[in-house]
Amino acid sequence: MNRVVHPIEQESYRRLRARLDTSRFPPLTRAVVERVVHSAADLEYATDLVMDEGDLVKAHAALHAGAPVVVDVEMVGAGITRRETVCRLKDAVAGPGLTRSAHGMRLAYQEVGPGALWVIGNAPTALEELLTLDADPALVIGLPVGFVGAVESKAALRESGLPAVSNVSEKGGSAVAAAALNALLYHPTSEETL
Template structure:
């Protein structure tokens, strides 16, 4: 085991706290945060921090009631339901206000049979298993457009309504369309105005979804 650091050959910041402070200062200097609701500014900053893309606010669409709805739900002990284990793994448990459950059911043994029977993806089939926990939950999609589409179809069929939906599935097939369908849900189905956060277009991913959840779980940056 080595007991000494390597020879210092590069000029770089090594103070973790200073890196953190400087990173968020850079984000605020380079991003147009006027595009997001005032109470969602820290959510946007944390998402930019996760992806390194200061132009992310150009594609962020945040419902005006998203932050208050999600925080109220989490403070009441609501679970977080996700489409991907990477999203669940990215949630910082210490930030959760009530030791909230964070669940991804992709590995549930019922999922493969459901996916085959319904001719859909396992990610979509897993969402059906959320039904008994979905009322008032905070749900997040960081990977699978089919899972987000499936949730919207469940809601249209009268499934329990979550408190908030984070929609950041990534990809080239169905990602942009699924997120637009979430934005359009209230207009298409009066009475289904569920607060949401969406990264429009093709970009997204588990890191973005997890960073949004972490910011919503606790206002501290």
């Protein structure tokens, strides 16, 4: 099903591309970079984001085949416009050495098992907890924001070898994490381009 793009969004992308040459990126990387830059109106994401096109191709296929999407907070889920998401934060409780966000990741893993796409835009502790689980993710979009733990958790994600979209700086947040997932949702499948 093709998505109808509003004229304001079309003009926004035209202006973005006039200021930022994204033609050097492979297709899915370009889609993620552009959607994240668009969501934050921040051109620096073009050099801040870290991802691998091969990982994105596999994640795109898994997503369009119906793999579950897990989010760390409901705000990330609210930004994902074409899929239902799993968020267990409301059921989570904090404990000694465990934040609610981390517990929410445990609960979500118990619900969805391996092979999901994980979208973390808020809590570094959620990303840290995910890295301790045997989640075998299709993709981890790890873009938590903040001055405490965000950079470190994203570095740990990249070092883990898991298929991922992350960034180097403290920047991130619900909107950009949802945008990265939406880029994969909106990108056509081979059947849609025939």
